[in-house]
Amino acid sequence: MAAEQTESRGGRVLVVEDDRHIRDLVLLHLGLEGLTTVAAGTGSEGLRLAKSDPFDLIILDVMLPELDGVTVCRAVRRESMNADVPILMLTARREEADKVLGLESGADDYLTKPFGVREFVARVRALLRRRPSRPAAGHAPPIVAGGLTVDPARRHARVGDREIELTAHEFDLLYLLASHRGIVFSRDTLMQRVWGDDTHITERSVDTLVKRVRRKIEDDPAEPRFVLTVWGTGYKFADV
Numbered sequence: 001m002a003a004e005q006t007e008s009r010g011g012r013v014l015v016v017e018d019d020r021h022i023r024d025l026v027l028l029h030l031g032l033e034g035l036t037t038v039a040a041g042t043g044s045e046g047l048r049l050a051k052s053d054p055f056d057l058i059i060l061d062v063m064l065p066e067l068d069g070v071t072v073c074r075a076v077r078r079e080s081m082n083a084d085v086p087i088l089m090l091t092a093r094r095e096e097a098d099k100v101l102g103l104e105s106g107a108d109d110y111l112t113k114p115f116g117v118r119e120f121v122a123r124v125r126a127l128l129r130r131r132p133s134r135p136a137a138g139h140a141p142p143i144v145a146g147g148l149t150v151d152p153a154r155r156h157a158r159v160g161d162r163e164i165e166l167t168a169h170e171f172d173l174l175y176l177l178a179s180h181r182g183i184v185f186s187r188d189t190l191m192q193r194v195w196g197d198d199t200h201i202t203e204r205s206v207d208t209l210v211k212r213v214r215r216k217i218e219d220d221p222a223e224p225r226f227v228l229t230v231w232g233t234g235y236k237f238a239d240v
Contacts, residue, residue: 014046022113023041043066054081057128058085093112104208182236
């Protein structure tokens with residue numbers, strides 16, 4: 001399906017949804033928020049657009065023709081110019097396992113159909129607030145610890161000679177922990193520091209984000225040497 005586009009004054013949002021009624025509703029309210037929208041009705045078309053054009057937010061249905069949303073999400077995170085762009089997944093499924101699968105594939109938030117317009121707009125606003133880099137970190141020097149380098153100015157990380165691709169939230173979590181080596185952060189504190197005032201995030205979201213970071217930076221995620229669990233409390237960066 002060819003992409004539809006609505007020009008407006010704000011950021012750019014890619015909407016990948018095969019249900020035309022839901023797609024039109026989403027496009028309408030994004031337009032009312034002053035956002036430019038580009039739409040696709042299949043997973044393959046959505047992935048093509050994500051690889052060719054920059055966006056500030058991607059809204060991605062889970063059940064899509066050609067390529068499912070989880071596959072598209074993983075591909076966007078792995079091999080596109082929008083690797084660090086917030087992704088909101090939409091699904092008709094309510095099972096907790098489906099939510100976890102969506103978040104572990106790289107999505108930043110998850111909304112179950114049918115959803116209210118107010119809740120949808122609130123999620124969109126919260127995700128768009130996360131997109132800009134934090135200016136304070138941009139002037140800080142790189143953090144080097146045990147072969148891991150975290151560069152806040154470029155917002156990327158490296159383990160030895162291997163470049164690590166991180167999403168915006170993954171980087172924020174890693175930088176926060178690495179810049180306070182040995183300090184224990186509770187899940188609640190990490191929720192506030194990484195997600196801000198987004199009330200839709202839960203402690204499970206923190207655990208999922210930590211798992212994603214470990215998969216990328218640790219030699220053995222099951223036996224981490226950088227991001228450590230403090231049982232009953234939260235997480236800390238090893239004092240290496």
